[in-house]
Amino acid sequence: MNERMKLLHNYSAEQFATWELHLYLDTHPADKNALRLHRKHSARAAELKEEYESKFGPLTPASGEGCDWLNDPWPWEKGV
């Protein structure tokens, strides 16, 4: 696994943990422990997203500068 894939893997893991807790909170909005975990993983995911984007280009249309968005690889291409 190269550095780009490793960083994307770590970001995806934190993003997934955040999302799973978010779905759980939809039906358990008063669960303080889940809320605390959500904050923790969400903050870590934001850091990793920023690090990834500074090294390998935008993940969302709003975070890129002009034509960076158009660079390969796209998600359906291998190694993304």
Add this chain to the structure above:
Amino acid sequence: MWTYEKKLQYPVNIKNPNPAYAKIIMDQYGGPDGELGASMRYLSQRYTMPCGELKGLLTDIGTEELGHFEMIGAMIYQLTRNLSCEDIKKNGFDAYFVTHTDGVYAAAASGTPWTASYIQTKADPIADLHENLAAEQKARVTYDNILRLIDDPDVLDPIRFLREREIVHYQRFGEGMRVLTDTLDSKNYYIYNPSFDRNMRK
């Protein structure tokens, strides 16, 4: 609105193309219990849900299903790269190929195109949530069947991830049903539409 993120929810890296496998997993792209139908079902039903928990749940699961639709699309794409005419004929991909070449099209494994008749919006939250619980189980069964027919670990890994998501969504919909029935009259909540007849909506 939605914002696109240029990554998959879970990685798809398939080394060996296999059009026979592409045909099988296509069922979860445009089949009756597939990811496209799941997403459209939840995103359409959410408007008439009576409380925040259910509006949030349907918005969120409907959004995640779009990400799953993209993962299955990526798998079909990678399984159909660099095919020779012999590969296409040998693997029973010729009928699909003649219509769509090697493009990714929303159809069932049998070739039937996706249709909105796979889904329903009833605007009765009990009826709609029961449909969704059934949909998650039917999708889980389809993934179980796919796992029986495929032996490439590059394909099995993301399919196992998607199967697990059906189980988590089933769990969350069950809790959503509990949130709803907790707010209703326990003696008669199956005999009227709680959202339309009792004006629970905001």
